[in-house]
Each structure stands twice: as C-alpha cells, then as structure tokens.
Amino acid sequence: AQSVAQPEDQVNVAEGNPLTVKCTYSVSGNPYLFWYVQYPNRGLQFLLKYITGDNLVKGSYGFEAEFNKSQTSFHLKKPSALVSDSALYFCAVRAHMDTGRRALTFGSGTRLQVQP
Amino acid sequence: GAGVSQSPRYKVAKRGQDVALRCDPISGHVSLFWYQQALGQGPEFLTYFQNEAQLDKSGLPSDRFFAERPEGSVSTLKIQRTQQEDSAVYLCASSSPGNTEAFFGQGTRLTVV
Numbered sequence: 001a002q003s004v005a006q007p008e009d010q011v012n013v014a015e016g017n018p019l020t021v022k023c024t025y026s027v028s029g030n031p032y033l034f035w036y037v038q039y040p041n042r043g044l045q046f047l048l049k050y051i052t053g054d055n056l057v058k059g060s061y062g063f064e065a066e067f068n069k070s071q072t073s074f075h076l077k078k079p080s081a082l083v084s085d086s087a088l089y090f091c092a093v094r095a096h097m098d099t100g101r102r103a104l105t106f107g108s109g110t111r112l113q114v115q116p
Numbered sequence: 117g118a119g120v121s122q123s124p125r126y127k128v129a130k131r132g133q134d135v136a137l138r139c140d141p142i143s144g145h146v147s148l149f150w151y152q153q154a155l156g157q158g159p160e161f162l163t164y165f166q167n168e169a170q171l172d173k174s175g176l177p178s179d180r181f182f183a184e185r186p187e188g189s190v191s192t193l194k195i196q197r198t199q200q201e202d203s204a205v206y207l208c209a210s211s212s213p214g215n216t217e218a219f220f221g222q223g224t225r226l227t228v229v
Contacts, residue, residue: 004158032216042158043120043207043220046183051216090158103149103172104218 002027004091011080014115021076021110023091030090033074034092034104035065044090049073061085081114088112120221128207128227129198137193137224141210142148149205149218150183159207165189165191200229 013019017108032051036044048059055067065076073098074091088111094102121140141148146167150160150172151177161175166187176183180199185191195202205225209218 034217038219041222043222044209046217046219049217065218102147102164102166103175104151104159105161105162106151108158109156 002093002095002105003104004093004107006091006110007015009108010111010113011088012113012115016080019076019078019081019112019114021072021089021112022106023076024072025074025091025093026072027093027105028097028104028110030096032094032096033065033067034093034094034105035059035063035074035076036090038090038109047076047089062096067108083114083116086112086114093111120208120210120219122206122224124224125222126227128229129146131198131200131228133198133228134194134196135197135198135226136194137206137226139191139208139221141189141191141194141208142212142219145210146217147211147213147218148185148189149209149211150191150193151209152177153205153207153223154157155165155204162206163195195226198226200228202226203228 005024030045035047043110050057058064088109090109091107123148124207150162153159159225164172165185182197205223207218207223208225213219
C-alpha cells in the first residue's frame with residue numbers, strides 16, 4: 001500500500017520569507033512524487049514532479065522540491081513567499097509505472113497562509 | 117479542448133436520487149481517473165480507465181457507484197440511490213501516454229440533502 005503524510009494542517013509565513021511544506025511518503029519500489037496546488041473552487045493544478053535523476057526539482061511559480069530517499073521525504077520549498085501563494089497544497093505519490101498501479105495517493109493537504 | 121471539463125459544476129440531489137457526472141478529458145489523453153474529495157480532505161482514488169477499459173475500480177466505495185467510458189473519451193460517473201455521505205467534490209483527471217502527471221478538471225460538487 002502507498003501513503004502520504006503531510007504533518008502540518010497549516011503553515012503561516014510572512015511575505016518575502018522562505019517557505020517549506022513537508023511531505024513524507026511510503027510506497028513499494030521507486031516512487032513518482034508530485035505536488036499539486038488547489039485554489040478555492042478550483043481543481044488541482046500541477047506544480048512539479050520527481051521521477052528520477054536530480055533530487056532537486058523545479059516547478060511552476062518558483063516552487064521547488066527536494067527528494068530525499070533515505071528520509072522518504074519530498075518537501076516543497078520556495079525561497080521567497082508571495083501573498084498569492086496562499087492556497088491548499090497536496091503531495092501525492094504513485095509507484096513506478098512498471099508496477100501497474102497508476103492512481104495517485106494524496107496527502108490530506110497543507111494550507112499555506114502568506115501574510116503581507 | 118484546452119483542459120479537462122466536468123459538468124455540472126454543482127449538483128444538489130435528494131437522498132435516494134440517481135446522479136450522473138460527466139468528464140471530458142483533454143483530447144488524446146488515454147488515461148482517465150476519477151477521485152472523490154470530501155470536505156477538508158485530500159482526493160481519494162475511485163477508478164481508472166485506459167481508453168475504454170476500466171483497469172482499476174478498487175476505490176469505488178460501494179456497488180452504488182458505477183463509471184463508464186464507452187468510446188474511450190468522455191466518461192460518466194453514476195451514483196445510484198445517493199446518500200448523504202456521498203456529498204463531496206468529484207474530480208476527474210486525464211493524462212497522456214508520455215506524461216506521468218495527471219491534469220485535473222474543476223470538479224463537480226455534489227450535495228445530497
């Protein structure tokens with residue numbers, strides 16, 4: 001079985017400060033890892049993914065995430081937060097394609113609040 | 117189309133009614149997924165299609181839930197005899213063979229009263 005933990009329900013950060021949203025995962029074999037963002041009354045928007053290769057992946061809107069295999073983590077980061085980054089963030093995992101299961105398993109979400 | 121389109125955006129059903137939710141995936145995307153997102157929770161997998169074949173329906177919560185994709189494009193999620201616990205946002209996502217990420221529609225918010 002695969003699972004994702006997002007230990008923080010909410011993260012508060014001041015505009016201009018760096019932000020981190022935490023994610024740990026459990027999956028059999030090599031993981032595919034994703035971050036999605038959800039704005040009110042909107043669907044999920046893809047931010048970035050880790051498939052293989054460089055542990056630091058860069059995505060949309062200045063976000064990046066670091067894959068750490070030994071800690072089974074995939075934390076989302078941004079060097080300088082914007083008020084417009086305030087939204088609900090979801091981490092998701094799926095097993096490598098060869099193992100068959102294509103569905104994503106999502107965490108419970110972390111609400112990011114950026115104060116002006 | 118430019119993105120995944122779902123209709124209706126909002127649906128209110130009386131308990132016991134049947135509902136049908138529609139998903140138009142991105143053109144050319146062979147993989148299609150349905151997820152259920154309860155209030156304050158992350159999306160949970162319901163079912164997966166590759167073209168017209170339903171390859172995984174392990175997430176469907178009961179036999180009242182049924183999904184189809186007869187021509188490998190548009191998909192319909194049907195819920196029979198709706199219950200209050202079915203109230204949620206139903207999200208559809210699609211992906212192409214060359215991509216690992218899925219693209220989501222805006223969802224249908226179902227409220228059962």
